[in-house]
Amino acid sequence: MGDIIFVVVGELQLIVIAGRSTRRCWQRYIYRLETRGVNNFNRFGMESFVETIKVLDGQFCNLEAHERRARRTVEAIWGKSLAWEVGKMIIPVEMCSGLVKCRVVYDWVVREVSFQPYAMRQIKSLRLVDGDKVDYRYKSTDRSMFIRLMEQRGECDDVLIVRDGWVTDTSFTNVVFEDVVGGLYTPDTYLLEGTRRQSLLDVGKIQACPIRVEDIGHFQRVLLVNAMIGLEDEISVPVVNIMK
Known part of the structure; x- marks a missing residue:
């Protein structure tokens, strides 16, 4: 033994x-x-992680990318292979129309799969906050660090997190900055390697580059993207509405 x-x-x-x-x-x-701490440990005593997957009119979107990220997470944390039979996931009949969020919670096996209709948040302003201690390289169910940062947003709708002077993400999305000629740039100092962000990089729609706080004024707006929100959804904030 x-x-x-x-x-x-x-x-x-x-x-x-x-x-x-x-x-x-x-x-x-x-x-x-x-x-x-134990905020994101489930009843099995395991640390929990999550994949949020877009479902549009009964079809999973970018499912393979979510599966790859989940498997990388389990390999990195546990040194194991994730037990997830992706092909057996069934969308409930009542969730087969419109925009739906599928939430897959797992440790080294999938523990919960849930579906719910999704409504996009309207974000019109952001507050720059110091997130030097934030480590979110794996998509954990523990969001206590973001809750604490959101307490600093004041009258703004969300926060734009800064680490050592470098722009990263909001509390729930990656970000893409647009310049005056339409060029699209995402910080290479992201907190989470988002599936939407990566797919946009893969097809050449955006470019990754270092962006410091003082560079924000060189752009005209910042677009928010995640698994549920694409560039086409135009969830964006003018840079003049990014507050210090």
């Missing part, structure tokens, strides 16, 4: 038996328990 590790984090108690082949995986897991 392997080593016995007893971990207590908040109200969560775990006893882990780790052999040599799995010790490194559990050490990474325990480190994340101790440093991230």
